[in-house]
Amino acid sequence: MTSELARLRDGHIILFRDPRSKPIQARLKIHDKWVWVSTRQTDLDEAKLAALKLYENRLKSTPESGPPPLTLDSVCHQYRQNLLEKPIQKPIYTTYLATLENHILPILKNKTAITKADLERLYKAHRERLGRTPAKSTVNCLNVVLRGLLSLCREQNIPVGVDRLTIKDRGVQGVRRDTPSIEQYRTLYQTSRKWKREPHKHQLTYYKRAVFHELILLITNTGIRPGEHRSLLWSDVAIRNGQLRLVVRKSKVGRSRPITARNPAKRYIERLRALTGHHKHLFCMPDGSPFRDESHMFTDLCVAAKLPHFTLYSLRHFYATQRVLHRVPYELLAKQMGTSIGMLSAHYDHALVEAFPEHFAE
Numbered sequence: 001m002t003s004e005l006a007r008l009r010d011g012h013i014i015l016f017r018d019p020r021s022k023p024i025q026a027r028l029k030i031h032d033k034w035v036w037v038s039t040r041q042t043d044l045d046e047a048k049l050a051a052l053k054l055y056e057n058r059l060k061s062t063p064e065s066g067p068p069p070l071t072l073d074s075v076c077h078q079y080r081q082n083l084l085e086k087p088i089q090k091p092i093y094t095t096y097l098a099t100l101e102n103h104i105l106p107i108l109k110n111k112t113a114i115t116k117a118d119l120e121r122l123y124k125a126h127r128e129r130l131g132r133t134p135a136k137s138t139v140n141c142l143n144v145v146l147r148g149l150l151s152l153c154r155e156q157n158i159p160v161g162v163d164r165l166t167i168k169d170r171g172v173q174g175v176r177r178d179t180p181s182i183e184q185y186r187t188l189y190q191t192s193r194k195w196k197r198e199p200h201k202h203q204l205t206y207y208k209r210a211v212f213h214e215l216i217l218l219i220t221n222t223g224i225r226p227g228e229h230r231s232l233l234w235s236d237v238a239i240r241n242g243q244l245r246l247v248v249r250k251s252k253v254g255r256s257r258p259i260t261a262r263n264p265a266k267r268y269i270e271r272l273r274a275l276t277g278h279h280k281h282l283f284c285m286p287d288g289s290p291f292r293d294e295s296h297m298f299t300d301l302c303v304a305a306k307l308p309h310f311t312l313y314s315l316r317h318f319y320a321t322q323r324v325l326h327r328v329p330y331e332l333l334a335k336q337m338g339t340s341i342g343m344l345s346a347h348y349d350h351a352l353v354e355a356f357p358e359h360f361a362e
Helices: 044-061 072-084 091-108 116-130 136-155 182-197 203-222 265-276 294-304 312-325 330-337 341-355
Strands: 003-008 013-017 025-030 033-038 238-240 243-248 257-260
Touching (some): 003 044, 013 044, 033 044, 072 091, 072 136, 091 116, 116 136, 182 203, 203 265, 203 294, 243 265, 257 330, 294 312, 312 330, 312 341
Antiparallel strands (some): 003 013, 013 025, 243 257
């Protein structure tokens, strides 16, 4: 058992004798950490002098420990939390979070500063991941997230070695997403219908395919954006004047909007009610959590149907194209789809020209 002999420097040096050793031992408090050393002296006075010398040397050679330097991980985490805590959850936030996780974090993770070289590596990796030069909208999305990170870096005093945290390449002009033809949509529908009826050893997969089938039909019959389906509530589903009405609570523009589904959707909504009607949301997992894997499932569906690589957004375009061909006024269609008349005109005027060439051939 040790026995204390003396204390020096306000208790930061404690001399004691250890029965297992002849020299007097010392405990030194160096920057809030205790260190055990031997004074190599058996005389107490000499041990005091040796302990003081050891203490001074250790104090000078050991840097004062402070909080670990902040890294970009903490900034990215804060950015993620800020988005998730916003009172109005816009679908674009999902894209921002995906950009953060898939493209930015892998490059900036564990870094304590951002340099111009980091931005160049970030864009190069982003382009390689996509397998092509990003579209303007993709680069804009990347820059929105980077500007948000820059603001947080300044708040947390993280060095940024560039004046503006943006990708200078403007990207290429985006191309219009392909829209399925009537025949292609029928193939998608028939494949999905067959897909959901196929027995599967995993009950969860069987459930997801059944819900996913109704999601395809609802997007095709309402024109909602993929992502907006997550805000649909059973409490907002109603039949008025024989028409199915729903409310999109979270939209790209941040405002809720009522929508009217095409009449066939009334059958689809009842099938969906049998699957998820006991939960709050129309589209959810068996435990009520948000439905997931829609994009991957649609890709697999296109492969199974032997069709080009369409996306869920292609179904929204299909809806808009069909409504335009049925001469639904742009003003009404814009309100239904939560977009502008100018956007509809820019994207779907070509459908009218292609559908009625005789008007231009005479």
